[in-house]
Amino acid sequence: MTVYRATPPPHDPAESTGRLPPIQRKRRIRRRRFFSGGLGLVVLLLLATVILVSVYTDAGFSPDGTTQSTTSSDDVPDSISEGGPVIDVNAEGEVRTYGMPAKTIALTFDDGPDPLWTPKILDVLSRHHAPATFFVVGSQVARHPDVAERITAEGHEIAGHSFTHPDLARLPNWRREMENSQTQLAIAYATGRSSSLMRPPYSSFADAISDEDWQTVQDVGAQGYLTVLDTMDSEDWKRPGVDAIVRNGTPKGTGGQILLMHDAGGDRSQTVAALDRLIPEMQRKGFRFSTVSAALGDEVNPAATDEAVWRGRALVWTVHFADFVLDILWVLLIVAGGLIVVRTLILFLFAWRHSRHRRSPDWSWGLPVSAPVTIVVPAYNEEKTIAPAVRSLAASRHPNLEVLVVDDGSTDGTVAAVEELGLRNVRIVRIPNGGKANALNAGVALSRSELVVMVDADTVVEPEAVHRLVQPFGDPMVGAVAGNVKVANRGSLIGKWQHIEYVIGFNLDRRLYDTFGCIPTIPGALGAFRRRALTEAGGLSTDTLAEDTDLTMAIHRAGWRVVYEESARAYTEAPASMKQLWKQRYRWSYGTMQAMWKHRHAVVESGPSGRFGRRGLPFITLFSVLLPLLAPLIDLMALYGLLFLDRKITIIGWLAMLVVQVLTAILAFRLDREPLRPLWTLPLQQIVYRQLMYLVLLVSALAAVTGRRLRWQTIHRTGDLSSAPSPARGV
Amino acid sequence: MGKARTPENAPTHYIPIGSQEPPPVFVDPTGGRRRWIRRTAYGIGLLLVLALIVVWLSQLGGSAPPPGRTPGPSSAAAAR
Numbered sequence: 001m002t003v004y005r006a007t008p009p010p011h012d013p014a015e016s017t018g019r020l021p022p023i024q025r026k027r028r029i030r031r032r033r034f035f036s037g038g039l040g041l042v043v044l045l046l047l048a049t050v051i052l053v054s055v056y057t058d059a060g061f062s063p064d065g066t067t068q069s070t071t072s073s074d075d076v077p078d079s080i081s082e083g084g085p086v087i088d089v090n091a092e093g094e095v096r097t098y099g100m101p102a103k104t105i106a107l108t109f110d111d112g113p114d115p116l117w118t119p120k121i122l123d124v125l126s127r128h129h130a131p132a133t134f135f136v137v138g139s140q141v142a143r144h145p146d147v148a149e150r151i152t153a154e155g156h157e158i159a160g161h162s163f164t165h166p167d168l169a170r171l172p173n174w175r176r177e178m179e180n181s182q183t184q185l186a187i188a189y190a191t192g193r194s195s196s197l198m199r200p201p202y203s204s205f206a207d208a209i210s211d212e213d214w215q216t217v218q219d220v221g222a223q224g225y226l227t228v229l230d231t232m233d234s235e236d237w238k239r240p241g242v243d244a245i246v247r248n249g250t251p252k253g254t255g256g257q258i259l260l261m262h263d264a265g266g267d268r269s270q271t272v273a274a275l276d277r278l279i280p281e282m283q284r285k286g287f288r289f290s291t292v293s294a295a296l297g298d299e300v301n302p303a304a305t306d307e308a309v310w311r312g313r314a315l316v317w318t319v320h321f322a323d324f325v326l327d328i329l330w331v332l333l334i335v336a337g338g339l340i341v342v343r344t345l346i347l348f349l350f351a352w353r354h355s356r357h358r359r360s361p362d363w364s365w366g367l368p369v370s371a372p373v374t375i376v377v378p379a380y381n382e383e384k385t386i387a388p389a390v391r392s393l394a395a396s397r398h399p400n401l402e403v404l405v406v407d408d409g410s411t412d413g414t415v416a417a418v419e420e421l422g423l424r425n426v427r428i429v430r431i432p433n434g435g436k437a438n439a440l441n442a443g444v445a446l447s448r449s450e451l452v453v454m455v456d457a458d459t460v461v462e463p464e465a466v467h468r469l470v471q472p473f474g475d476p477m478v479g480a481v482a483g484n485v486k487v488a489n490r491g492s493l494i495g496k497w498q499h500i501e502y503v504i505g506f507n508l509d510r511r512l513y514d515t516f517g518c519i520p521t522i523p524g525a526l527g528a529f530r531r532r533a534l535t536e537a538g539g540l541s542t543d544t545l546a547e548d549t550d551l552t553m554a555i556h557r558a559g560w561r562v563v564y565e566e567s568a569r570a571y572t573e574a575p576a577s578m579k580q581l582w583k584q585r586y587r588w589s590y591g592t593m594q595a596m597w598k599h600r601h602a603v604v605e606s607g608p609s610g611r612f613g614r615r616g617l618p619f620i621t622l623f624s625v626l627l628p629l630l631a632p633l634i635d636l637m638a639l640y641g642l643l644f645l646d647r648k649i650t651i652i653g654w655l656a657m658l659v660v661q662v663l664t665a666i667l668a669f670r671l672d673r674e675p676l677r678p679l680w681t682l683p684l685q686q687i688v689y690r691q692l693m694y695l696v697l698l699v700s701a702l703a704a705v706t707g708r709r710l711r712w713q714t715i716h717r718t719g720d721l722s723s724a725p726s727p728a729r730g731v
Numbered sequence: 732m733g734k735a736r737t738p739e740n741a742p743t744h745y746i747p748i749g750s751q752e753p754p755p756v757f758v759d760p761t762g763g764r765r766r767w768i769r770r771t772a773y774g775i776g777l778l779l780v781l782a783l784i785v786v787w788l789s790q791l792g793g794s795a796p797p798p799g800r801t802p803g804p805s806s807a808a809a810a811r
Binding site: 703 | 765794
C-alpha cells in the first residue's frame with residue numbers, strides 16, 4: 001500500500017518542525033523528546049511504586065514461617081526459655097521477663113483487623129466488659145483503619161504484629177525495623193496511638209524460642225519493643241470446634257495467662273462463639289481480664305506523635321492508592337480478556353459462515369459484470385515498482401479495460417518507466433503535485449467508465465483480480481468493493497509478520513465486517529468503486545491521512561453497500577524495516593481515528609448514515625481502537641504474574657492466549673488456502689511486533705488528543721515483489 | 732495550445748485539482764490545545780513526582796520508634 005507524500009502543509013509555527021531553522025528545530029524536537037520521556041518516566045515510576053507497594057503489602061516479599069530452618073536453642077538463655085511470656089531486652093542487653101499477675105487473663109488476638117470478624121469479637125468483648133489486646137498486622141490496619149480505631153476506642157489495647165506477617169527470623173534486621181516502623185505508623189494514623197508491644201509472627205511459647213527467634217527478640221528489644229509471647233494457645237486457627245477452643249482457653253490453676261486467639265485469617269465464627277462462653281465462665285471463676293500493658297502496669301497505647309500520624313497517613317493513602325490502581329488494572333484485564341474471547345468466537349463463527357456462503361455453488365452477486373473499467377493508479381516517485389504494477393494491471397482479463405496512471409508530479413523516472421512499457425491500454429496523465437487523494441480525484445475525473453478500480457503503484461494483481469473485483473457490482477446496491485491484499489515481500493521476518501497480519505485481517509476481520517455491513521476501509525492497494533457512489537460521497541478528501549477509510553465511511557453513509565471480494569487478490573510491497581512499518585502504521589491508526597471522528601455525527605443521523613453510525617462505528621471503535629488499547633495490559637499482567645504471582649498459572653494463561661491466536665491464524669490461512677509455514681514466526685510476533693503495534697496506537701491517540709499534525713511520509717521502496725504470482729514478476 | 736484533442740463525445744470541462752479542502756481532522760492550528768494539555772500534563776506530572784517523593788521519604792526516612800516506656804513494670808506484674 002502506497003504511503004504517499006502530499007504537498008507540504010501551510011507553515012504552522014506551533015506544530016511543524018519541518019520549516020524551522022535547524023537549531024530551533026533541533027531544540028523543539030529535543031523539548032518534545034524531553035517532555036514525552038519525562039512523562040513516560042513518571043508513569044513508569046508511579047507504576048513501579050504501585051506494584052512494589054501492593055506486592056509488599058500482600059506479603060509478596062515476606063517469607064512465611066511454616067517451616068522452621070533450625071530447631072536448636074543452644075544460644076537461648078535459660079532465663080528466657082523458662083521465663084515469662086513478656087520479654088524485655090533493653091539496649092544494654094539486660095534481659096528480663098514478666099508474666100501476668102495471678103487470676104488475670106490477657107486475651108490476645110493476632111492477625112487482624114478483619115472487617116468482618118474483628119467487629120464481632122469486639123461486640124462479644126464489650127458485652128462482657130472484657131478488655132483484650134489486639135496484635136494487628138500493619139497492612140491490614142492500613143486497609144481497615146476504621147476497625148483499628150474501634151479497637152482502641154472501646155478500651156482495648158492495640159499492638160504490632162509486623163506489617164506483612166513475615167517470619168521475622170528470616171529477614172535482615174533493616175526489614176524487621178521497617179516492618180515494625182510501618183506498623184507503628186499505620187496504627188498512629190488509624191488510632192492516633194502508639195504501642196511498645198510487639199508479637200513476632202509465628203511465635204508461640206517462651207520455651208519454643210529457637211536461636212534464630214532469640215536473635216529477632218534481641219533485635220526487636222534493641223528497637224525498644226517488648227516481645228509478647230503467650231502461655232496458652234486456643235488453637236482456634238485449626239477450627240477445632242467451640243468446645244475445644246473453650247477447653248484450650250481454660251487455664252489450669254489460678255496463674256495469670258496470655259491466651260492466643262485470632263480475629264482474622266478465615267472463618268472465625270468458632271472463636272466468636274467460644275469467647276461468648278469462655279469469658280463469663282472465667283469471670284465466674286474469679287479471673288479478671290486485662291490488656292497486656294495494663295497487667296504489666298504500663299501505660300496502654302500512649303498518644304502517637306504528630307509526625308508518626310502524618311507519616312502513617314502517607315503510608316495508608318499509598319496502600320489505598322496502590323490497591324485501587326491494581327483493582328482497576330485487574331478489572332480492565334478481565335474486560336479485555338472477555339472481549340478478546342468474544343471477538344475470537346465471533347470471528348470464527350462469522351468468518352467461517354461467510355466463507356461457506358461465498359463458496360456455495362449457487363452464490364452469485366447478480367448478472368456477470370463486463371462493463372468498461374478504468375484502473376486509476378496514482379504514482380509519486382514510484383519508478384521501481386510502477387512497471388510491474390502497470391504491466392500486471394494492463395494484462396488483466398477483463399473486456400474493455402483502461403489503465404490510467406496519474407503521475408503526481410514525480411521527480412524521478414516514473415513517467416518514463418510507464419512509457420517504456422509501450423502498452424496500448426495504458427494512459428498516463430501528469431498533474432502538479434497535490435497529494436494522493438487529489439491524484440485519485442483527478443484520475444476519476446479524467447476517466448469515463450462507470451466502474452473505477454483504484455490500485456497502488458506498488459501493487460501487482462493476479463490476472464483475474466480486476467474482473468473478479470467488479471463482479472459484486474452485479475448487485476445494484478453495491479457501491480464499493482474491497483479486494484484481498486497480500487504481502488509480496490515475505491522473505492524477512494518482518495515481512496512474514498505482516499503477511500500473517502494481512503491474512504488474518506483480510507480473511508477474518510474483513511469477513512466479519514462484511515457480514516455486519518460495516519467494512520471500515522477499502523484498501524488503497526485494491527478497491528473498486530461505482531462512479532455514482534464516489535460522486536455521492538464527495539470523492540476523496542485530504543482532511544484525513546486515511547483517505548481510503550474516510551471515503552469508505554462516506555460511501556456507507558450515502559447508503560451504498562460496501563462488500564469484500566476475497567477472490568480478487570493483489571500483492572503489495574509491505575514496509576521492509578521497523579522504522580518504515582512504524583511510520584505506515586502511525587499514519588493508518590491516526591488516519592482511522594481521524595476518519596471515525598470526522599464521521600461521528602453519523603451516530604445521531606437518520607437513514608443509512610445513522611444505520612452505519614450506530615452499527616458500524618461502535619463496532620469499529622470497539623474492535624480496532626479500544627481492544628488494542630487494552631492489549632498491553634495482558635503483557636503487563638503476564639509480567640506481573642510471572643514475577644509475583646503463581647508462575648505456572650501465569651505461563652499457562654499466556655500460552656492459552658497464544659494457542660487461541662494460533663488457532664485464529666490457522667483458520668485464516670486455511671480460508672485463504674495459504675501454506676501454514678510462515679506461522680512458525682507467530683510466537684515471536686507476540687514479543688516484538690505486538691508491542692510495537694499498540695505503542696503505535698497509543699502514540700497516535702496521543703497525537704490526536706494534542707492536535708499534532710501528522711504528515712504523509714514517503715516510504716522507501718525496494719521493488720521486492722518476490723512472493724507475487726509469477727506472471728507479474730520479472731522486472 | 733489549441734492542438735490538444737478531446738474525445739469527440741466528451742464535453743470539455745475544468746477539473747479542479749488541489750482545490751481548498753477543509754482543515755485536517757484533529758489538527759489544532761493555533762497550538763492552544765496542545766499547550767494546554769502540555770501544561771496540564773506537566774502539572775500533574777510534577778504533582779505525582781512530589782507525591783512519590785513524599786511517600787518514599789516518609790517510609791524510608793528513618794524508622795518510627797515505639798514510645799518510651801515508663802521505667803519497669805510495676806510490682807503488680809510478677810517477674811518470673
